[in-house]
Structures are given as structure tokens and as C-alpha cells.
Amino acid sequence: MENSPAIDIQVVPIGPDTLTLRSRSWSRLKFEIEYGLQRGTTANSYLISGSNRTALIDPPGAKFKETFLEALQARVSLSQLDYVILGHVNPNRAETLMALLDLAPKVTLVCSNPAAQILPDLLPGYDPRLKVMRGEDALVLGRLHILQFIPTPNPRWPDSLCTYDLSSQILFTDKYFGAHVCGDQVFDEGFPVFEEDRRYYFDCVLAPYASQVEKHLEKFSDFPAQFMAPAHGPMLRYGLTDLVHNYQSWCQQQKEKDLSVALLYASAYGNTTTLAQAIARGINKAGLQVTAINCENADTEEMAAVIEHSDGFVIGSPTLGGHAPTQIQSALGTILSTATKVKLAGVFGSYGWSGEAIDLLEGKLRDAGFQFGFDTIRVKFKPDEVTLKHCEEAGTDFAQALKRLKKVRQYRQRSQPESQVDRTAQAVGRIVGSLCIVTAREESVSSAMLASWVSQATFDPPGITVAVAKDRAVESLLHPEGWFVLNVLSQDNHLDLMKHFLKPFRPGEDRFEGVDTLETACQGIALAQALSYLDCKVVSRMDCGDHWVVYAQVDHGEVLDQDGLTAVHQRKSGKNY
Numbered sequence: 302m303e304n305s306p307a308i309d310i311q312v313v314p315i316g317p318d319t320l321t322l323r324s325r326s327w328s329r330l331k332f333e334i335e336y337g338l339q340r341g342t343t344a345n346s347y348l349i350s351g352s353n354r355t356a357l358i359d360p361p362g363a364k365f366k367e368t369f370l371e372a373l374q375a376r377v378s379l380s381q382l383d384y385v386i387l388g389h390v391n392p393n394r395a396e397t398l399m400a401l402l403d404l405a406p407k408v409t410l411v412c413s414n415p416a417a418q419i420l421p422d423l424l425p426g427y428d429p430r431l432k433v434m435r436g437e438d439a440l441v442l443g444r445l446h447i448l449q450f451i452p453t454p455n456p457r458w459p460d461s462l463c464t465y466d467l468s469s470q471i472l473f474t475d476k477y478f479g480a481h482v483c484g485d486q487v488f489d490e491g492f493p494v495f496e497e498d499r500r501y502y503f504d505c506v507l508a509p510y511a512s513q514v515e516k517h518l519e520k521f522s523d524f525p526a527q528f529m530a531p532a533h534g535p536m537l538r539y540g541l542t543d544l545v546h547n548y549q550s551w552c553q554q555q556k557e558k559d560l561s562v563a564l565l566y567a568s569a570y571g572n573t574t575t576l577a578q579a580i581a582r583g584i585n586k587a588g589l590q591v592t593a594i595n596c597e598n599a600d601t602e603e604m605a606a607v608i609e610h611s612d613g614f615v616i617g618s619p620t621l622g623g624h625a626p627t628q629i630q631s632a633l634g635t636i637l638s639t640a641t642k643v644k645l646a647g648v649f650g651s652y653g654w655s656g657e658a659i660d661l662l663e664g665k666l667r668d669a670g671f672q673f674g675f676d677t678i679r680v681k682f683k684p685d686e687v688t689l690k691h692c693e694e695a696g697t698d699f700a701q702a703l704k705r706l707k708k709v710r711q712y713r714q715r716s717q718p719e720s721q722v723d724r725t726a727q728a729v730g731r732i733v734g735s736l737c738i739v740t741a742r743e744e745s746v747s748s749a750m751l752a753s754w755v756s757q758a759t760f761d762p763p764g765i766t767v768a769v770a771k772d773r774a775v776e777s778l779l780h781p782e783g784w785f786v787l788n789v790l791s792q793d794n795h796l797d798l799m800k801h802f803l804k805p806f807r808p809g810e811d812r813f814e815g816v817d818t819l820e821t822a823c824q825g826i827a828l829a830q831a832l833s834y835l836d837c838k839v840v841s842r843m844d845c846g847d848h849w850v851v852y853a854q855v856d857h858g859e860v861l862d863q864d865g866l867t868a869v870h871q872r873k874s875g876k877n878y
């Protein structure tokens with residue numbers, strides 16, 4: 302990847318009369334939590350040339366405008382382009398769309414009804430021909446290319462529309478079955494290779510909408526697809542059945558979680574949505590179900606039902622003209638009339654200069670007697686990556702607070718003390734590990750955790766495993782290709798460091814304040830008081846229920862105290878660290 306350009310377009314034939322134009326971003330993207338694995342991404346467009354008509358599906362965003370139009374014009378005369386099909390619309394894509402409308406005078410935009418409602422605002426000064434697809438109509442391009450349409454709305458993309466070509470049997474799935482991965486691979490040869498990317502994408506992008514996803518999966522089953530062509534990442538041919546099955550089981554897993562959070566938000570320009578997505582990820586990674594509701598298009602009864610069945614709720618709003626949008630004010634009314642005071646609350650929002658909406662939400666909920674699961678999050682305009690990490694950690698804190706509350710309630714309800722000693726847990730507790738601090742840094746984001754489930758795993762190359770609980774803040778920095786430092790603590794002086802890294806940190810709090818650190822050969826953070834440290838690069842990680850087992854290769858190491866002995870953690874029970 303190092304020698305590749307920051308962006309380019311890859312054009313590949315994928316079926317009869319069908320090309321994909323993959324707008325590739327090779328470098329890491331920072332503006333949404335869904336890009337957290339840092340593998341770049343592709344914005345996939347598709348060109349279908351029938352004998353009578355030509356259709357383009359999903360032109361990319363503004364940064365590709367010139368390169369994409371150049372690549373497109375090399376393949377088709379834009380004066381002959383008949384349709385541009387929009388899987389979803391947003392302001393970023395609107396820029397390319399306007400440039401395309403200037404060059405392709407006979408184009409008709411094909412979209413869902415919700416997209417048709419917002420297009421006039423997104424395309425000021427344009428009055429394009431529109432064809433609204435509600436699901437029953439088809440588009441005939443000739444040479445047996447008959448396109449059918451499947452509206453797949455969810456709260457985040459109410460305008461989402463998938464397309465099926467009867468001739469090639471390609472299902473163009475927009476936000477479904479994608480992955481943020483940039484590379485030369487167009488299909489999914491060696492299928493499991495993208496498994497973690499697809500799971501991460503699902504968790505960030507679709508998990509909060511699991512009930513809608515399940516309905517859409519059922520709709521897709523009516524279309525016998527040879528392969529699926531998503532909006533991002535490689536297409537699915539080899540692992541198609543497996544991935545559909547995985548999606549079904551991931552949705553099911555969401556429903557089976559025993560604690561849930563309602564996440565309510567509205568957003569005029571997308572900033573509050575970005576915060577909502579990061580908070581949802583944090584809650585989700587701690588093992589709780591999140592049901593996201595976009596208050597702009599939510600049904601009040603449905604909203605009340607979700608709030609009633611949730612153990613906590615989080616609400617976010619932009620401030621516009623000194624107020625919260627009307628839909629947020631109604632949602633607040635629904636919360637105040639529906640939610641019992643035992644539910645945990647959280648407030649967040651993006652604002653420009655005064656932020657009255659955030660004050661209103663916090664004030665009303667506090668006055669009503671709700672307890673808060675994190676300090677209210679106020680973000681000026683667009684969040685940066687540090688803010689997104691803060692939101693993710695706040696979501697995880699919220700989930701952990703709910704878990705603690707549940708434990709307390711269960712304890713109170715238990716009439717008899719447990720008489721049966723858990724002998725298995727005691728036996729497991731006799732396994733010991735070295736006390737270590739894992740530190741990780743990626744540009745302006747850093748984190749750390751105390752670890753004792755650490756083991757050497759390979760000799761050549763030298764490799765180690767570390768078990769990391771899924772709700773640890775540092776987890777998001779320990780994906781394949783990521784770097785971390787394993788600091789092995791000394792028996793003589795481990796207590797202060799252990800105390801420091803065990804204390805609860807607020808979301809986004811600097812873990813290293815007051816700790817002596819050194820920069821390692823691989824630009825990691827070593828603790829000056831450690832016995833030794835290892836610069837490690839993550840190779841893979843295995844999903845083991847409540848933990849990830851991270852396997853990493855050691856690139857470089859130093860012993861800082863030649864005479865010291867390793868601190869070892871003795872435990873009484875395998876149910877605790």
C-alpha cells in the first residue's frame with residue numbers, strides 16, 4: 302500500500318455488459334468510527350450497458366469527482382447515459398452528481414421516494430428528471446437487462462435502495478454486505494480473509510438497525526443472486542451464502558442480548574449521526590444491544606415501545622437557531638412520559654457556538670431525576686478522531702454502568718447466599734500470568750491496559766498472545782497491522798503502576814499522565830519503570846466470546862532492568878483477573 306496513490310479508480314468487467322468502477326481511498330480515513338480498522342475503502346459504482354439504455358449505479362463522493370468522471374467518460378459517452386441509480390444520497394455524493402448532470406443532459410435519476418424528497422435541497426439550481434422506485438417497477442435496459450428495485454430503508458439511510466439485474470443476476474446491495482477494505486481484489490477469493498472487516502462493518506454500520514436488517518435479508522432471499530455487489534469493498538461470490546447466514550446470526554445475537562439501549566438522535570448535517578455511531582459502537586462492543594432511532598423519521602409509538610423495553614437511553618441533538626429540532630423535542634416528551642427513572646440516561650450533540658439543545662436535554666432529564674451513564678458530550682461542529690474515541694469509550698462506560706446496575710439488582714433479589722463454591726473457577730484461578738501493561742498509540746489517540754493473560758506463543762518469529770476483554774478501550778487499537786508495546790512489570794516496583802492503570806479512567810482521559818514513559822524503536826510508548834518491553838505488531842485476533850485473543854509478532858525488545866524479576870499475578874478465582 303505504501304507506494305500506492307492516495308486515491309485512484311479501478312475499472313473491471315464483472316458480468317455481461319457490466320463494469321465496476323471502484324473509487325479507491327488507500328489511506329486511512331478518520332471521520333467515522335466505521336473506518337476504525339484503517340484499511341482504506343472503496344466506493345463502488347457500477348455501469349450496465351443494455352442494448353437500449355445505459356445505467357450507472359452510485360457515483361462516488363466529491364473527492365473522486367474529476368478522476369471518476371474521466372474514467373467514466375473513457376467507457377461511455379455521457380450524452381448517451383440514460384439513468385443514474387442512487388442507492389442512497391448524501392451531500393458529499395451530490396457534488397459528483399451535479400457535475401454528472403452538467404455533462405449528461407438526458408440522464409434520469411432513479412431513486413427511492415425518501416431520496417426524491419431530499420434531492421431538491423441537495424441539488425440546488427438543478428431540476429433533474431426523477432424516476433421514483435417503490436419496489437414494484439422495473440427498468441428495462443435491453444439485452445435482457447431488466448432492473449428490479451428493493452427499498453431497504455433504515456433510520457440512518459431512510460432512502461436506501463438496492464437493485465437486482467435479472468440478466469446478470471447481480472444484486473447491488475448498497476450498504477449491505479460491505480467492508481471498508483482497499484485493495485486490488487475485486488471479489489472475495491479466499492472468503493474468510495475479509496471476515497473480520499465484514500463483521501466490524503456490520504457492528505458499526507448495521508447492528509443498531511438489526512430489526513430492519515432482518516426484514517431486508519428476507520426480501521433479498523426473493524432474488525437468486527450469482528453475486529452481490531456492495532457499495533464498499535470486495536464483491537461477494539464465494540462467501541455469499543455464508544455471509545447471508547452470518548448476517549442472520551449476527552442479527553439474532555443482537556436480539557438475544559439481555560441488556561439493551563435506545564439511541565435516539567437527529568442530525569441536519571451528519572455530525573450528530575457520526576457521534577451516535579461511535580457511541581453505538583462503544584455500547585455494542587461491551588455486549589449490549591443498541592436500537593438506533595432517527596427521530597426525524599420515527600413513529601412515536603414505535604419509539605415509545607423501544608424506550609420502554611430498553612434498560613437505558615441515550616439522546617443526541619444538533620442545535621439549530623438556538624433550539625433542538627422539533628423531532629428531538631417530541632422525542633424528549635416521549636422519554637419523559639414513557640421511561641421509568643431506573644433507566645440510565647446519556648446526552649450528546651454537535652453544536653456551533655451556543656449548544657442550547659444539549660443543555661435542554663441534559664437539564665430536563667436531570668430535573669426529571671434520571672441518572673447519567675456518562676458526562677454529557679458536547680462537540681463543536683465535526684468530530685475529530687480523538688472525539689470519536691471519546692464517544693466510543695463513553696458508550697462502553699454506559700454499557701458497563703448498566704451491567705453493574707443489573708448485577709446489584711440481581712444480588713438484592715437473591716434470597717439465599719450462594720452455597721455452592723465454584724470449584725472449577727478456583728481451579729482455573731491457579732493459572733498465573735506475568736503482569737504487564739499494554740500500551741498502544743495511533744497518531745493522536747493512545748490507550749493502555751493492565752494485562753496478565755499474556756503468553757509467548759511462537760519462537761520464530763517471536764510471537765505472543767494477549768487476551769483483551771472486548772469492552773476495553775485499548776481494544777480498538779489492537780486490530781491486525783496495529784502496533785502495541787507490551788511492558789513487562791517488575792516484582793519490585795509493579796504496585797504503583799498496577800494501581801495507576803487499574804483505576805477507572807473517564808472517556809478520553811489521558812492514561813499516561815503522571816507516568817514516566819519512553820519512546821520505543823517503533824514509536825510506541827514504553828513505561829520507564831518496566832522490567833522490559835516488546836514492540837509488537839498484531840498479526841491476527843481470535844474471537845473468544847468475551848475476549849479477543851490477540852496474536853502479535855515481536856519486532857524489537859529491550860530489558861530495562863537486568864537484575865529484576867517478573868511480577869506474577871496470583872489469583873483465587875478464574876472468574877476474575
Ligand SMILES: Cc1cc2nc3c(=O)[nH]c(=O)nc-3n(C[C@H](O)[C@H](O)[C@H](O)COP(=O)(O)O)c2cc1C
Nearest residue numbers: 568569570571572573619622623652653654655656
Ligand atoms: C441554520 C443553522 C443554525 C444553527 N444554529 C445554531 C445555534 O443556534 N447554536 C449553535 O450552537 N449552533 C448552531 N448551528 C451549528 C450547528 O449546531 C452545527 O453545525 C452542528 O454541527 C450541526 O449538527 P448536525 O450535523 O448533527 O446537524 C447552526 C447551524 C445552522 C446550519
